Amino acid sequence: MSVDQRGCGDPGATLHAVSSAVLAVTRHLSVHEVLQVIVRAAAQLLDARYAALGVPDDEGSFAEFVVEGVSDAEWEAIGPLPRQHGMLAAMLRDNEPKRLSDIRREPEFEGWPSAHPVLKDFLGVPIQDGEDVLGIIFLANKQNVPKGEGFTKSDEELLTLFAAHAAIAMTNARLYEHNRELTVVAERNRLARELHDAVAQKLFSLRLTAKAAAALAERDPARTVTELAQVERLAAEALAELRAVIFELRPADLVDGLAASLRKHAEVLDRAYDTAVRFAGDGAVALPEDQEAALFRIAQEALYNALRHSGAGVVEVRLKGDGERVVLEVADDGAGFDPAALNGGRGGRKDPWPSEPPPGGLGLASMHDRARSIGGVLSIDAAPGAGTVVRLEVPA
Incomplete structure (x- = not known):
């Protein structure tokens, strides 16, 4: 049910609706999760049949485009991610909300793929961090309103308010993921130092001892046996140190998922x-x-x-x-x-x-x-x- 139906004259109801939507978004940390929850929350907030959020890239397309109201099969049938043309380009260019009674009648409208759902009334609001456009929220086909009526000025103001909070959530999620990447780098550097400190010295000693054994092989067989025993001991110690470091390896963010991380770990141990x-x-x-x-x-x-x-x-x-x-x-x-x-x-x-x-x-x-x-x-x-x-x- 939309905020208008709950009573746009009730500030308490409106505040509660926005607060619930914002809390739903801020509970998530990964960027992709945040985008999905923003779209879902926006659709529920304004009772839209369809919702989407596009994150523009630098190549005339969208880095991500998340939808609500379209099944996976329907989305696959629609085809590749949309490019920045038509109404999408107009919104990116103007950086301001657009509220339309019928998007199909606009000069910028250029049609859709054959499998695309039919959109009529339309509301689009940019998600901005200062002058930077982080993305655009699109809503279409408002539900449970008299025929011919679509999104209102109050809806536009409400979605603009929600978009400001969404910008904060997206920025925080990006900072969180960047911090995780830095953690991965720091962990790799730590492991590199441990490998150097724990294993390098033993490998150096192993090399010297092997050279000594080779030099003594002909003239002092008994001493050669002693040196080779030392080689075996050093090799065992170096292997033990290496295995200890391997067991400390952990994916700091499991970015590839649990199954992929377990598979990789098993492969490493299988070789060791x-x-x-x-x-x-x-x-x-x-x-x-x-x-x-x-x-x-x-x-x-x-x-x-x-x-x-x-x-x-x-x-x-x-x-x-x-x-x-x-x-x-x-x-x-x-x-x-x-x-x-x-x-x-x-x-x-x-x-x-x-x-x-x-x-x-x-x-x-x-x-x-x-x-x-x-x-x-x-x-x-x-x-x-x-x-x-x-x-x-x-x-x-």
Whole structure:
């Protein structure tokens, strides 16, 4: 229902409507989410059948164009993103609101693709940060009004007010994403320093020792054996340091999604260890950022345990979702263990942990805490000689 229908003469109702729309937008941090919520909130605020938000690029098109009221199939049938021509170009040029009773009668109108919905009454407002146009909100086909009537002057003022708040939300989201990018760079630099400090010195010593062994090979075989033993020790230490750094790797923003990040991590570990590390997952699984970060960390800890302690030939990471829940499993075919030894005697195969973190090592307490922090249920399916499955179930 539009603000006019709720009573444009009621300032309290209008303020509440705008406040609700603004709060819906500011709860989100990623730029794409903010754009989607702006469009949805604007359509609901003014009871429009169709809504869109275009973010212009520097090449005569739009970097993003988010719509409301058009299905995915309809949007695909419409075709590529629109270019800056017709009414879109006019709005970008003039930087001012446009309210039209029938967009099809305007001189700037140049038609639509055949699959495009038919638009009539139209309201467009720029989203500006100072003189810069961040985007344009478009509304069309106002609903639940007498035939022939469309958007009003009050609607235009209301959408202009909302656009000012939307500009703040878009700017904040862009700053947040930029900060995340800087965090990724800082993390890479830190890891580069750690690799240099932890591994470079051992590799240098390894090279010198190998040279000494080669020089002694003919005239002092006994000394050569000692030097080669030192080479083996240094190589093992360097590999251990490298593996420790690999286990600290984490996607600072999981920008590619949880499934892609787990797949990449499994591939890295598969190359670093003799154990085969595999991933089988649903790329469509999507959770809030804090939940995805927790799932990644739990998978990382479970992988560390399996590779260090199980003696497994194969470790598999599995990720799947059914719309109601997301399930993460890290399974190995290694030596297994008795969960009762870590759960105060409660034991038994497939033993869910209690409300309090379990005692013992292997990072189980931290895994339990992470799971509990996101409303998940963590369980262990293990027995001596029969491998281990760490299972985390989170509501979708």
